[in-house]
Amino acid sequence: MSDKVVTHWKGALQFESDNPSGKMLMMDASSESGGYNSGLRPKAMMLSSLAGCSGLDVVAILKKMKVKVSDFRIDTYGELTDEHPKYYHAVSVEYHFYGFELDQEKIEKAVNLSVDKYCGVMEMFRQFAKVTTSIHYHS
Structure with missing residues (x-):
């Protein structure tokens, strides 16, 4: 395709x-x-694409798991190289989940499935950047 x-x-x-x-x-x-x-901005759109790709995965997986969250957002930070051509050499993806009695085990599984298996944009980023992820829970 x-x-x-x-x-x-x-x-x-x-x-x-x-x-x-x-x-x-x-x-x-x-x-x-x-x-x-x-x-x-084209480079910032790459960060949006990364968050969007993983976010679509996570929401779909949580829906299949019947996990409810009140809100969900992804903060993505990219660190550019100093020299031209400037590209993201380090990227941090923070997953923020909001709600009461969040099923942290299932949420972590959904995020890990996206990060490790399903998100193609995440895999593309790994080819040129060190990618770190973290999960944050808010009630």
């Missing part, structure tokens, strides 16, 4: 990109870099 994405220059440093779902997104650079700050 392959995906195709078309990215079209819109002028200055702005680009519009489609997605196999048909949705569009705008990318741009910061005003300090000559852009208009009107869109998402």
Whole structure:
């Protein structure tokens, strides 16, 4: 299976990109870099992709396990290299679960299945970055 994405220059440093779902997104650079700050940054989108990929897995697995949470968020931090081309050499993924009487054993199993088995974006990141994960529970 392959995906195709078309990215079209819109002028200055702005680009519009489609997605196999048909949705569009705008990318741009910061005003300090000559852009208009009107869109998402490509490198930061990689962190969003990582969190989204793993988050989709975790939610689907928890649903199958019949585990309820009030809220769930993922904070993802990327540390760039100092030299060009700058890329994320270290990434931290923090899973935050909210609710009362959270089933921590099942939540940990769901996160580990995503991290170790299912999330393809996580595996891609491992090819160029040290990836660490942590789970946090909030009532």
